[in-house]
Amino acid sequence: MELEELIKAKSRIEDYVIKTPLIPLERLENRLGFTPWLKLENLQNIGAFKIRGAMNAALQLSQEELDKGFITASSGNHGRAVAYAAKVLNTKALILLPNTVSQIKHQAIKDLGAQTLLVEPQKRIEIAQQISKEKGLHFIHPFNDMDVIIGQASLGLEILDQHPSTKRIFVPMGGGGLVSGILLAVKAINPDVEVIGLEPAAVPKFSSNLNKETIEAVKESPSIADALLSNKPGSLALEIVRKNLDRLISVEETYIKDAFRLLLEEGKILAEPSSAIGLASILQEGESFYDLEDSVFIISGGNISLDSILKI
Numbered sequence: 001m002e003l004e005e006l007i008k009a010k011s012r013i014e015d016y017v018i019k020t021p022l023i024p025l026e027r028l029e030n031r032l033g034f035t036p037w038l039k040l041e042n043l044q045n046i047g048a049f050k051i052r053g054a055m056n057a058a059l060q061l062s063q064e065e066l067d068k069g070f071i072t073a074s075s076g077n078h079g080r081a082v083a084y085a086a087k088v089l090n091t092k093a094l095i096l097l098p099n100t101v102s103q104i105k106h107q108a109i110k111d112l113g114a115q116t117l118l119v120e121p122q123k124r125i126e127i128a129q130q131i132s133k134e135k136g137l138h139f140i141h142p143f144n145d146m147d148v149i150i151g152q153a154s155l156g157l158e159i160l161d162q163h164p165s166t167k168r169i170f171v172p173m174g175g176g177g178l179v180s181g182i183l184l185a186v187k188a189i190n191p192d193v194e195v196i197g198l199e200p201a202a203v204p205k206f207s208s209n210l211n212k213e214t215i216e217a218v219k220e221s222p223s224i225a226d227a228l229l230s231n232k233p234g235s236l237a238l239e240i241v242r243k244n245l246d247r248l249i250s251v252e253e254t255y256i257k258d259a260f261r262l263l264l265e266e267g268k269i270l271a272e273p274s275s276a277i278g279l280a281s282i283l284q285e286g287e288s289f290y291d292l293e294d295s296v297f298i299i300s301g302g303n304i305s306l307d308s309i310l311k312i
Helices: 003-013 026-032 051-058 063-068 077-088 103-111 121-135 146-162 177-189 205-209 235-244 253-266 273-288 306-311
Strands: 022-024 037-040 070-073 093-098 115-119 168-172 194-200 247-251 295-299
Touching (some): 003 051, 003 177, 022 146, 026 253, 026 273, 037 146, 051 146, 070 077, 070 121, 077 093, 077 103, 093 121, 103 115, 115 121, 146 177, 168 177, 168 273, 177 235, 194 205, 205 247, 253 273
Parallel strands (some): 070 093, 093 115, 168 194, 168 295, 194 247
């Protein structure tokens, strides 16, 4: 992937996304032993990074494709991004969501004017693809789409622009669209920057598939990291991860909960539990890391309700 193409995508979507802050959170230094840098995508205009990929994909469609409308499958944030894209581009959207989706994410999608359909969580992509064929709606895949991946790459470009001395970036991994986009951008600019991918140990789809010829779904266990629960990686993302990822960590649930609490209570950052998985990896693997200064942690989303916070 040429760097020029990534830069064009960043320019393409700039009127629709926020260049979110990248801040050193010094008040966590006593607990962690270093000052983490946080890329605050929870402050994005839809509350999550997903708007980057969705808008890049949508903006490259023909008028005929736009007129037919969009369909996607999502755990929530990508659906909200596609709904937003449909609204600003004056078309319609149908969003398939898991029947376990949080009320705050579901309502936010409906508030943007999109239709929704609740289905069994791990069948939502398959069902959406079938409806796409039947109704002629353009399917915007949540992660296994190069236009979506290239849109997410804009986040990597921003990080290196905002903090050129970045040494490593900790990236949450769901289906893999974000981590593969970050890898394309960061390795094109500075291959020495480490990219560390983080998956919930409850759903270890990347570690289980890294060395397999055929991608297989993994058995999933419950996790508070609800945005990271795809049970198999995208084929495009897996290929990029195999070639470029510096380290992959499966993070246990107890550390994700502790990191979520740390972010909220001590960091004063309102974020989804999935966003806490980077700091969770430090709590879990701390002694295996060295020189953690200039480490960036992507706070991927902030769409969480008070009820969910209280339950955690």
